[in-house]
Amino acid sequence: MKRIALLTSGGDAPGMNAAIRAVVRTGLAKSWDVFGVRHGYAGLISGDFVPLGARDVGGIIQLGGTMLGSARCPEFKTADGRLKALSQLRRHEVEALVVIGGNGSQTGAYALSQSGFPVVGIASTIDNDLYGCDISIGVDTALNVSLEAIDRLKVTASSHHRAFLVEVMGRECGYLALMASIAGGAEAVIIPEQEADPEAMASDLRAAYDMGKSHAIVVVAEGARYNAEGMADYFKQNGERLGFDLRVTKLGHVQRGGAPGSFDRLLGSRLGAAATDQLACGGHGVLVGLCMGEIKATPLAEVTSNKKLLDVSLLALARVLAL
Ligand code: ADP
Ligand code: F6P
Numbered sequence: 489m490k491r492i493a494l495l496t497s498g499g500d501a502p503g504m505n506a507a508i509r510a511v512v513r514t515g516l517a518k519s520w521d522v523f524g525v526r527h528g529y530a531g532l533i534s535g536d537f538v539p540l541g542a543r544d545v546g547g548i549i550q551l552g553g554t555m556l557g558s559a560r561c562p563e564f565k566t567a568d569g570r571l572k573a574l575s576q577l578r579r580h581e582v583e584a585l586v587v588i589g590g591n592g593s594q595t596g597a598y599a600l601s602q603s604g605f606p607v608v609g610i611a612s613t614i615d616n617d618l619y620g621c622d623i624s625i626g627v628d629t630a631l632n633v634s635l636e637a638i639d640r641l642k643v644t645a646s647s648h649h650r651a652f653l654v655e656v657m658g659r660e661c662g663y664l665a666l667m668a669s670i671a672g673g674a675e676a677v678i679i680p681e682q683e684a685d686p687e688a689m690a691s692d693l694r695a696a697y698d699m700g701k702s703h704a705i706v707v708v709a710e711g712a713r714y715n716a717e718g719m720a721d722y723f724k725q726n727g728e729r730l731g732f733d734l735r736v737t738k739l740g741h742v743q744r745g746g747a748p749g750s751f752d753r754l755l756g757s758r759l760g761a762a763a764t765d766q767l768a769c770g771g772h773g774v775l776v777g778l779c780m781g782e783i784k785a786t787p788l789a790e791v792t793s794n795k796k797l798l799d800v801s802l803l804a805l806a807r808v809l810a811l
Pocket of ligand 1: 597
C-alpha cells in the first residue's frame with residue numbers, strides 16, 4: 489500500500505475531524521501518501537483531492553464539523569456516478585479509500601467495494617442507527633448538546649408552569665430522543681419505534697400537572713409519526729386539558745454543531761487508527777466501530793443488510809423515573 493484517500497460524507501458529526509487527523513497521521517506513520525477528498529462523494533466524482541500532511545490536520549481535533557466538508561450526493565447512488573469516482577481514484581493512483589459517515593455513506597462504501605475497490609468505513613453519525621457499532625462518532629456530543637438545551641428549557645418551563653415538546657434529530661431512529669429523555673429527566677418521550685397515542689400523552693401530561701409538577705418536558709424524535717408540531721397541533725384542539733400551557737422547541741442542527749467532547753475525540757482517534765490498521769493488514773470491505781468497548785471490524789455487507797435495533801425496554805425506565 490502506498491496511497492490512500494479519505495472522505496467524510498452525509499450529515500457531519502462532532503469527532504469527524506479527530507478521525508480525519510488519526511487516519512492521516514497513522515497513514516503517514518506507515519509511510520503512505522494520504523489524500524483528503526473534499527465534499528464527500530461529490531468530490532470523489534469531480535476529483536477534488538488534496539494531499540494531506542501531518543501539519544494540515546493540526547489544530548482540528550477540538551473542532552466540530554469536518555475540515556474536508558461533507559455532502560449528500562445523489563449521483564453516487566448511480567452506477568455511472570460510481571464509475572466516475574473509480575476513474576478519479578485510479579487517476580490519482582489511490583489504492584484504498586476510507587469513508588467516514590453514517591448509514592447512507594456506508595451503503596455507498598459497500599457499493600464501491602463491490603466493484604473490487606478496497607474501502608474501509610468509519611462509523612460516524614449522530615443518529616446512532618448504524619449496525620456494526622454500539623455508539624458512533626458524534627452521538628455523545630449531540631446528546632450532551634440536547635441535554636444542555638433541555639436543562640435550560642426546564643428552568644423557563646418551571647417559571648411559567650409550562651410543558652415543552654422538545655424535538656431532537658435522529659432520522660428514523662429514536663436513540664437520541666430516548667437517551668435524552670432519561671438523562672434529561674423528561675416527563676415523557678415519543679420515538680418512531682413505538683407509536684405514541686396522543687390521548688395517552690395528554691393524560692400523562694395532565695397527571696404530571698395534577699401531581700404538582702411545575703413543568704413537563706416531552707422529548708420527541710423527529711422521525712416519530714407525531715413529531716413535535718404534529719403532537720402540538722393535536723393538543724391544541726383541546727388546550728385546557730393538559731393543565732400546562734404548551735410550547736414547542738425544535739433543536740435541529742444545533743445538535744450537530746459545536747466542539748466534540750472527550751468521548752468523540754477519543755472514539756474518532758481510535759477508529760481512524762483502526763481503519764489504517766485494517767488496510768495495512770489487507771482488510772477491506774468492512775466498517776470499524778466500537779462494539780462492547782472494543783474496536784471491531786464488521787463486513788459492510790452485514791452492516792448494510794441489518795437494521796440496528798433500539799433497546800425499547802429503556803422506555804419503561806424512562807417512565808418510572810418520571811414519577
Ligand atoms: P449518512 O451517511 O449520514 O446516513 P446519507 O444517507 O445522506 O447520509 O448518505 C450520504 C451519501 O451516501 C448520499 O448522499 C449518497 O452519496 C451516498 N449513498 C447513500 N445511499 C446510497 C446507495 N444506496 N448507494 C450508493 N451511495 C449511497
Ligand atoms: O443523519 C444526521 C441528521 O442530522 C439527521 O438526524 C437529520 O434527520 C438529518 O441529518 C438532517 O439532514 P440535513 O443536514 O441534510 O438537513
